[in-house]
Amino acid sequence: MAEKSKKIKLTILETSDIHGAILPINYANNEERDLGLAKVATLINQEKKNNYNLLLIDNGDLIQGTPLTYYYSRIDSSKINPVIKVLNHLKYDAAVIGNHEFNYGSEILNRALQESVFPWLSANIILSEGGSCYTGKPYYIKTFEEGIKVGILGLTTKYIPNWENPAIIQGIRFEDPVEYAKRWVKVLKEEEKVDLVVVSYHGGFERNVETGEPTENLTGENQGYQLCVEVPEIDVLLTGHQHRSIYGRKINGVLVLQPGTQGLVLGKAEIVFEKSDSEIRIIEKNSELLSIKGIKADSEVIEMIKEYEDKTQEWLDRPIGKIKGDMLVRDHMTIRTRDNALIEFINKVQMEYSGASISNTALFDNHALGFPSNVTMRDIVSNYIYPNTLRVIRITGHDIKAALERSASYFEQYDGKEIRANEVFSTPKPQHYNYDMWEGINYIIDISKPIGNRVVTLERGGRTIDLDKEYEVVMNNYRAGGGGEYIMFQNKPIVKDIPIDMSELIANYILERGTIEATVNENWKVIY
Missing domain, CATH: 3.60.21.10 (Metallo-dependent phosphatases)
Incomplete structure (x- = not known):
């Protein structure tokens, strides 16, 4: 049966x-x-x-x-x-x-x-x-x-x-x-x-x-x-x-x-x-x-x-200070091709609280709007979207150059038509946060050149950077650990940990000063 x-x-x-x-x-x-x-x-x-x-x-x-x-x-x-x-x-x-x-x-x-x-x-x-x-x-x-x-x-x-x-x-x-x-x-x-x-x-x-x-x-x-x-x-x-x-x-x-x-x-x-x-x-x-x-x-x-949300919205609308000048983001590709006030400001905050004279940071995603003239907490957490803390690590000039080459791979090789992001930074997962921009050094990236050979100028204090010399650099904890395939930063000596969220540091920086002037010192650019 x-x-x-x-x-x-x-x-x-x-x-x-x-x-x-x-x-x-x-x-x-x-x-x-x-x-x-x-x-x-x-x-x-x-x-x-x-x-x-x-x-x-x-x-x-x-x-x-x-x-x-x-x-x-x-x-x-x-x-x-x-x-x-x-x-x-x-x-x-x-x-x-x-x-x-x-x-x-x-x-x-x-x-x-x-x-x-x-x-x-x-x-x-x-x-x-x-x-x-x-x-x-x-x-x-x-x-x-x-x-x-x-x-x-x-x-x-x-x-x-x-x-x-x-x-x-x-x-x-x-x-x-x-x-x-x-x-x-x-x-x-x-x-x-x-x-x-x-x-x-x-x-x-x-x-x-x-x-x-x-x-x-x-x-x-x-x-x-x-x-x-x-x-x-x-x-x-x-x-x-x-x-x-x-x-x-x-x-x-x-x-x-x-x-x-x-x-x-x-x-x-x-x-x-x-x-x-x-x-x-x-x-x-x-x-x-x-x-x-x-x-x-x-x-x-x-x-x-509802109770959580009401309190959050009240906090988000809390005034922090003012921006004198332009710190808005209008085009997310343009902001990654030449020095700009928003990124320079974030790097300044990192350098202020860490004591380091070299810094790097990213524009974390393509929804960032930058800071308007009247800044609230909403503007800060909408632009700096991760609860990162800061770390100062000691690295060599070779490491700095390697990190810049890693960032430079964000761009496809220029074909004479338009600047395009390398698809590995968007597929299978958007990784715009893995393109860093630096302060405290001067550099030029040429995206007409092959990946790995794009850093054509790298200077500090008006001189070509000494690749064998050691430098103290501040960055977020994700990057300092090698996140984003920045393996050159892994296991490097930690000079200082700043265990405070960057969004809080940015808010404190603005609160202490009241008004922030948007500045651009043109220390880096992308050419083709």
Whole structure:
């Protein structure tokens, strides 16, 4: 007599790289935008109505990234973290630690973990003392209809020590996610006897998902492709970190998914099982991205963070001082091709508070508007969008030249028509923040020349810089650790740490002076 069988569907919903975005607004001007958890919540609630078996996971970089989360973490953290409050309300099943979870410090992160009614997972973040998992749990088991057992393993990019302030991650090890996946997937399959292995990895793909060709230097920052190839027992790999939109793909039989950033879309995977008296097997796996464009924001989510938002908006509109002259950004390519008042000002602030006479900084994204004549906190946090601190490191002239060549690779080789950004700085993830501009030295970059040979002038004090001499340079902590493939800065002597957010330093600088004069000393330019 033939066995009777039954088909059972499981839906997995994934958010990733929300970066504190709850409300559908642009904080620079409060204009409405199609993004944020309030709109994602509407989609989640719709899916819950239509799917009995549903798993809801956040893949990391959750609690940092907007003025709302900055105000909570730095000004008033007396109540529950607003982002955690929303995830609790939406009944998330689990979350994974992302690299930006550490940005506001261990106290804010640990509070977020404690306030969550769902488990946080990250098998490869290990406490140095005792060797236990930092989050307490490497994986989570959930049982669905007909006894279908699903194991969710959390993993995080191991590259965090190259970006984060060492004081924040002291006592923590970031182990290789592939090796830890091999260990724990075996436990899930052989000991826990799960029917589906879901790995939620806060990291992306180091290779083209279709061809397998490398798309970046294989530093270990992104190991999604390697996970699929070396741990084929994974059934579904949820990814993030790169802010890409990836769906409908399988690598080595592993279904992969990545839902962009800021809640622009909701990742959805559907798994169909066939259950008989003797076995449960997977017969179908598909994935898609659900857009929030045109979706109405959930009124309950908006209401539950209203108190946080009102305080944030009041703080953002607080006057700081005045700008005499022009510090506005009108064209984001032009500002990267010749010295300008905004970048010169940020470098001046860094040099003032660090005591260093050489500095570098970036224009962090292409939404920056610069500073108007009357400056508020909104203007500051809209232009300096990361909670970076400063570090002074001792480097050689060779290192300075190598760093300038790295920045110069931002441009495609000039073809006589127009200046274009090298696509590796925008694909697969926008990385405009990895082009630095310097103060305290004089230099010229010629983008008609091949990458690696573009620095045609490099001077200090009217003389060609001594490449063998050592110099003290101030930069943000991300860059000082080698972030953005600035490997020439890694493991260099640290002269000074300034553990205060740059946005706070900028605000203090303006408050102390009242009026800031916009200046441009033309110490650098790009030619072709």
